[in-house]
Amino acid sequence: MRLSTKGRYAVTAMMELALHRETGPVTLAQIAHSQGISLSYLEQLFARMRRDGLVAGVRGPGGGYRLAKPAGDISVAQVITAVDKSAADQGASAGEGVDADSDGCLTHDLWVDLSRQIYDFLDGITLAQMASDAGVREAAGYSGGSDERAGQGDRSSPVA
Secondary structure, three states: OOOOHHHHHHHHHHHHHHHOOOOOOEOHHHHHHHHOOOHHHHHHHHHHHHHOOOEEEEOOOOOEEEEOOOHHHOEHHHHHHHHOHHHHHHHHOOOOOOOOOHHHOOOHHHHHHHHHHHHHHHHOOEHHHHHHOHHHHHHOOOOOOOOOOOOOOHHHOOOO
8 A cells, every 4th residue: 555645635634524523514625724735636635535435515505525424434544545546456456556567576575465554554543533532633623522622722822
């Protein structure tokens, strides 16, 4: 499995949706702003993820995108392979797609095994698991209470 910027950005964007699953759809503009990802790049990624049934669009005022399945049913590997089909070729069928001339490669089996292990590792991690991680929630600015962004601004201002 090949890890690319496409995959990294897609996982980051999907985490935004997972963290906001209780509050409703998230616009691509919100994700672009909060994560510093180009809006046009996000549009391309979300078109691919929509095709693979990972996200669903919500039209109208208050619309945006939401997860198409529960966060516990979406693995990191699924997100990466949705946006980068070459990563899927290397992960799901790791014996193919690693190198066209791999028969002559002395370390071919090593790279095939590594690719398969990376895929299996990422396939075992769901968005729900990542979203429940305290470090991820803190990095995203969530306090964990009912008002998830409560106190966010207070931490950066000095007490006089």
